[in-house]
Amino acid sequence: xxxxxxxxxxxxxxxxxxxxxxxxxxxxxxxxxxxxxxxxxxxxxxxxxxxxxxxxxxxxxxxxxxxxxxxxxxxxxxxxxxxxxxxxxxxxxxxxxxxxxxxxxxxxxxxxxxxxxxxxxxxxxxxxxxxxxxxxxxxxxxxxxxxxxxxxxxxxxxxxxxxxxxxxxxxxxxxxxxxxx
Amino acid sequence: xxxxxxxxxxxxxxxxxxxxxxxxxxxxxxxxxxxxxxxxxxxxxxxxxxxxxxxxxxxxxxxxxxxxxxxxxxxxxxxxxxxxxxxxxxxxxxxxxxxxxxxxxxxxxxxxxxxxxxxxxxxxxxxxxxxxxxxxxxxxxxxxxxxxxxxxxxxxxxxxxxxxxxxxxxxxxxxxxxxxxxxxxxxxxxxxxxxxxxxxxxxxxxxxxxxxxxxxxxxxxxxxxxxxxxxxxxxxxxxxxxxxxxxxxxxxxxxxxxxxxxxxxxxxxxxxxxxxxxxxxxxxxxxxxxxxxxxxxxxxxxxxxxxxxxxxxxxxxxxxxxxxxxxxxxxxxxxxxxxxxxxxxxxxxx
Numbered sequence: 001x002x003x004x005x006x007x008x009x010x011x012x013x014x015x016x017x018x019x020x021x022x023x024x025x026x027x028x029x030x031x032x033x034x035x036x037x038x039x040x041x042x043x044x045x046x047x048x049x050x051x052x053x054x055x056x057x058x059x060x061x062x063x064x065x066x067x068x069x070x071x072x073x074x075x076x077x078x079x080x081x082x083x084x085x086x087x088x089x090x091x092x093x094x095x096x097x098x099x100x101x102x103x104x105x106x107x108x109x110x111x112x113x114x115x116x117x118x119x120x121x122x123x124x125x126x127x128x129x130x131x132x133x134x135x136x137x138x139x140x141x142x143x144x145x146x147x148x149x150x151x152x153x154x155x156x157x158x159x160x161x162x163x164x165x166x167x168x169x170x171x172x173x174x175x176x177x178x179x180x181x
Numbered sequence: 182x183x184x185x186x187x188x189x190x191x192x193x194x195x196x197x198x199x200x201x202x203x204x205x206x207x208x209x210x211x212x213x214x215x216x217x218x219x220x221x222x223x224x225x226x227x228x229x230x231x232x233x234x235x236x237x238x239x240x241x242x243x244x245x246x247x248x249x250x251x252x253x254x255x256x257x258x259x260x261x262x263x264x265x266x267x268x269x270x271x272x273x274x275x276x277x278x279x280x281x282x283x284x285x286x287x288x289x290x291x292x293x294x295x296x297x298x299x300x301x302x303x304x305x306x307x308x309x310x311x312x313x314x315x316x317x318x319x320x321x322x323x324x325x326x327x328x329x330x331x332x333x334x335x336x337x338x339x340x341x342x343x344x345x346x347x348x349x350x351x352x353x354x355x356x357x358x359x360x361x362x363x364x365x366x367x368x369x370x371x372x373x374x375x376x377x378x379x380x381x382x383x384x385x386x387x388x389x390x391x392x393x394x395x396x397x398x399x400x401x402x403x404x405x406x407x408x409x410x411x412x413x414x415x416x417x418x419x420x421x422x423x424x425x426x427x428x429x430x431x432x433x434x435x436x437x438x439x440x441x442x443x444x445x446x447x448x449x450x451x452x453x454x455x456x457x458x459x460x461x462x463x464x465x466x467x468x469x470x471x472x473x474x475x476x477x478x479x480x481x482x483x484x485x486x487x488x489x490x491x492x493x494x495x496x497x498x499x500x501x502x503x504x505x506x507x508x509x510x511x512x513x514x515x516x517x518x519x520x521x522x523x524x525x526x527x528x529x530x531x
Contacts, residue, residue: 050525053522054521054522054525054526056522057522057523057525057526058526063522063523063526066519066522067519067523069515069519070515070516070519070520073512073515073516074516076300076301077301077512080299080300080301080302081301084302084467084469084502087469087470087500088467088468088469091468091469091470091471091475094474094475
C-alpha cells in the first residue's frame, strides 16, 4: 500500500509543478474580458425600476422633504377648495333676478329729489331746467296739495270698512296687480 | 299706508316734466381670461333718437352698432340700439371714460382687471368704480343696517317684486324705514356739506365759534331745525331766521353772503348731472364672489344711481376662478409617487 500512495503523491506533485499548455490564450483572454466587462444588472427588471425610482426613500432628508411637500399641496388644495365652496354657497343665497333691470327713476327717489330741491333754495343747474321755475313751483304746490288730499282720502277709506271693501273690489276689477288698501 | 297709486301719479307727472331723451341703458362687460373685455351696450328708447350726448356711457364711431325696434306688451314701439366693441384691456376702457362726451361725462369712472395664479386655480377679478362726489358727506352705511343697505342697493324690479310678493308687508315696512333713514342721511349730508363750504369761505375771517369743528358739534341741532321747518325753509332762510338760530345773530348778519354762497355750492354739488343706467358683468369661469346681484346664468347686475356714489366710491366688483386642470393632474401624480415610495419603504423595512 505504501509504494502506491507514494506513487500517487509523486504524480500529484509533478502535476502541480507542471504548467498547463494553452493552445489559444487569446481566446481565453477575450472571453474573460467580455465576461467582466458586462455591467451587472443591465437587464431591465421590475425590481430595478422600483429601486431606481424610489431610491430617494432611503435618503432621510429627501424623504422628509417629499412628504412635507405633499402635505403642503394637500393643505393648499383643501384650503382653496373650501374657500371657493364657501363663496359659492354665499352667492347661491343671494338674490336671483330673472328679468332684466329697468332704469326708470322710482317714486321714492323722485320724492327725495323734490325734498332736496325744496331745501336747496330751489336752485337747479341751468342745464337741468327744461321748464320755468314758476311752473315747477306750481307743480310742487299741486303735488303737496294732492298728497294732502290723498292722505285725507285714505283716512276716510280706512275709517269706513264698507267703503274700503267696495274700493278694494273695484280696484281688483280694474287692476290685476291686486293692490290692497 | 299704501300710497302706491299716489306715487305713480307723482312719478308720471315728474317724469313728464324732467324726462329728457336719455335711453334706458344697460352696459354688459364680457371679461375674457387675457384681460380683454367685450363691452355691449343696449339702449332702449321710446323715440328713435340716440344722441351721443344723451347716452350714459362712452360710445363712439369705433363701435359696431345695430338698430332695431320692437313692440312692447302695451303696444308701444320701443327703439333699440345695440353697440359692441372689444377692448384690448381695461386701460382702453379707462381711456374711453376719460374722453367721454356723453351724459355722464362729469363723473369719474374707472375699470380694473387682475389675474392671479393660485396653482390649483387662476382667479380673475374685474371691477368698475365710480368716485365719490361729495367731500363732506357721510357714508350711507352709517344710517342703514345690513338689511336696509341690501334693499337700498337693490335693483328697482327686485324691490317691486318684493313689495308685491308674499312678504309684501315686511318689505313695504323695510322700504319706509329705508326712505326715512335715507332722508336723514340726505339732511345730514346737506348740512355737513354746507358747514364744510361755509367754514372754507369764512376761514381766516371768523373766530373759533365758526371753525369747522365748532360748527360740526352743532350739526345735529341744525339738522333738527331744518327738518322741523322743511316746508317753510325758503322763507326762514331768506329772512335769516335759520342762520340766526345756528350761528347767532351777529354772525348771521356778518356772514350772510358766505352762508348763501355755501348753500349755492352745496346745491350745485348735490344735484349731480347724472343719468342712471345698469351695469352687467359676465366673468370667465366660475363666479366665486361679487357685491352685485346674480341671475341664474351667473350674469351680474348693478343699478347705477347718483345716490350710490355721493359720499363714498361705488365699486362694482366680481371675482371668478378657472381650475388649472394640468396642476391638478401634476399634483395628483406627485402625491401618488410619494405615497408609493413611502409604502415601498415600509414594506421593505417590515
